[in-house]
Amino acid sequence: MKVHDIIEVLDAEILVEGDLDQELKTACGSDMMSDVLAFVKDQSVLLTGLLNPQVVRTAEMMDMHCIVFVRGKRPEQLVLNLAQQRDITVLATPYRMFTACGKLYKAGLEGGTAI
Amino acid sequence: MSMLELKYDIPGDDFTRAGEASGDVKQKLKKLGYNPAAIRRVAIAMYEGEINVVIHGGGGEAIVDVDPDKVVILLIDHGPGIADVEKAMQEGWSTAPDNVRSLGFGAGMGLPNMKKYSDEMEIDSVVGKGTKLRMVVYAQSPKA
Ligand SMILES: Nc1ncnc2c1ncn2[C@@H]1O[C@H](COP(=O)(O)OP(=O)(O)OP(=O)(O)O)[C@@H](O)[C@H]1O
Ligand SMILES: [Mg+2]
Numbered sequence: 001m002k003v004h005d006i007i008e009v010l011d012a013e014i015l016v017e018g019d020l021d022q023e024l025k026t027a028c029g030s031d032m033m034s035d036v037l038a039f040v041k042d043q044s045v046l047l048t049g050l051l052n053p054q055v056v057r058t059a060e061m062m063d064m065h066c067i068v069f070v071r072g073k074r075p076e077q078l079v080l081n082l083a084q085q086r087d088i089t090v091l092a093t094p095y096r097m098f099t100a101c102g103k104l105y106k107a108g109l110e111g112g113t114a115i
Numbered sequence: 116m117s118m119l120e121l122k123y124d125i126p127g128d129d130f131t132r133a134g135e136a137s138g139d140v141k142q143k144l145k146k147l148g149y150n151p152a153a154i155r156r157v158a159i160a161m162y163e164g165e166i167n168v169v170i171h172g173g174g175g176e177a178i179v180d181v182d183p184d185k186v187v188i189l190l191i192d193h194g195p196g197i198a199d200v201e202k203a204m205q206e207g208w209s210t211a212p213d214n215v216r217s218l219g220f221g222a223g224m225g226l227p228n229m230k231k232y233s234d235e236m237e238i239d240s241v242v243g244k245g246t247k248l249r250m251v252v253y254a255q256s257p258k259a
Contacts, residue, residue, distance in 0.1 A: 034224035037159050038231075050219045054166075057134035058219075061141065061158040063151075078131070 001109050003066050003089050006045065009107045010068065010093035010100055016080050018089035022065045026112030029070075029101045033058045041112035047100055051075040056082045065089060070097045119143065119181040125165055125192075127174020130218060136177045137162040140188075144181065150254045157186045157252045160232040163225040164190045164248055170215050171195070172246055186252045188233075193245035200238050204230065234258060 004020045006012065027045035030036050036046060036058055046059050047068045056079055059067050066089045069075065074092055083090045093100050105111075121143065123136035141158040161177070168175045172192025180187040197203045204226050211221025230236050233250040240246040 031219055032222045032224075033219040034163065034222040034228060037163060038224050038228050040155065040159070040232075048219075052218055053131050054134060054219055057138060057162065060138055061134075061155070061162045063155060 001104075001107065005107065006066065006068065006104065006109075007091060009103050010091065010095060012068065012091040012093040014089070015069075015074065015092055016083045016088065016090035018065065018083075018087045020089065022089070024065060024109065027101070027104055027109050028111065029097055037062065039112075043112050045104075045109070047097060047104075049073060049097060051079065053079050053082055055079070056086065056088065059083075059088055060086045066091065068093055068100065070095060070100050117180045117182050118147065119179075121177075121179040121181070123177040123179075125168045125175050125177055125190075127169055127172065127192075127194075130169060133166050133169040134162055137165050140179050140186075144186070147181065149181075149186075153186070153252055153254045153256065156232040156256070156258070157188065160229045160250050160252065161188050161190075163229050164188065164250070166220055167225055167248075168192045168194075170211060170220060175245070184254050185234075186254075188250045188252070190248045190250075191245070196242040196244055196246055197238065197240040198242050200240060203238075232258075 001024050024044040026043045028043045029047035031050045045066045049070050068091045072094045144154045172194035175192030178189040206227045207223040209221050209223035215221045234253045235251040237249045
């Protein structure tokens with residue numbers, strides 16, 4: 001799956017445009033950043049309802065390529081600037097966390113961990 | 116001989132800046148052409164430590180030594196210290212207040228993550244004085 005496929009599946013709006021042809025292996029959905037940081041398995045997409053700069057930092061540390069803000073939420077410009085500097089694509093989807101994750105899973109994106 | 120010695124102030128009053136030091140270390144290691152798996156482990160371990168210095172330690176400093184074969188990360192704060200380090204190391208154990216939890220931290224996973232991603236970790240903490248945390252990540256590690 002590529003970034004532009006995610007945009008289609010989630011009816012997402014592009015807030016920061018990175019490489020839309022970037023291949024994505026697995027995804028992770030959480031509002032607890034330490035939980036995200038606990039499982040490194042080449043996850044390339046982070047779905048979250050949290051809007052602070054630490055979301056981008058977390059994605060940066062884990063070499064993730066794409067952040068999706070759920071439920072139509074939009075972060076401040078400062079957060080978007082940080083993502084831009086790090087070449088991370090930022091999307092906003094109207095769907096809630098459960099639905100957004102479910103749609104991506106159904107479309108073939110997996111969690112990347114055995115359990 | 117170290118290839119690079121880096122020093123950072125970690126401000127205690129600005130949560131939005133937490134992670135700047137770790138992000139900078141990550142960029143510098145990339146420029147040096149360091150092993151990508153080791154870079155990621157350094158970045159995550161240091162980031163968790165940096166966040167702890169901000170939310171628990173009231174700010175402090177980071178000193179990072181880069182050698183061809185290892186990265187040594189030292190995090191120092193003069194905050195309240197950790198009364199029971201063994202307990203603090205347990206997954207899920209946290210004293211973070213609700214406002215920290217609403218920022219996405221306080222799961223009690225930071226120290227266990229740091230232990231997992233580093234090859235060596237030592238905590239030297241004195242209640243009322245502060246905390247010194249030292250981590251070593253090897254460029255070539257069986258953990259990678
Ligand atoms: N630098 C520090 N100074 C004082 N106390 C600390 C420090 N670092 C950790 N602690 C204590 O150890 C506990 C566990 O730390 P840990 O990083 O594992 O979890 P957390 O920071 O509470 O949550 P998370 O890391 O998941 O966001 C903290 O809640 C805090 O009580
Ligand atoms: Mg922590």
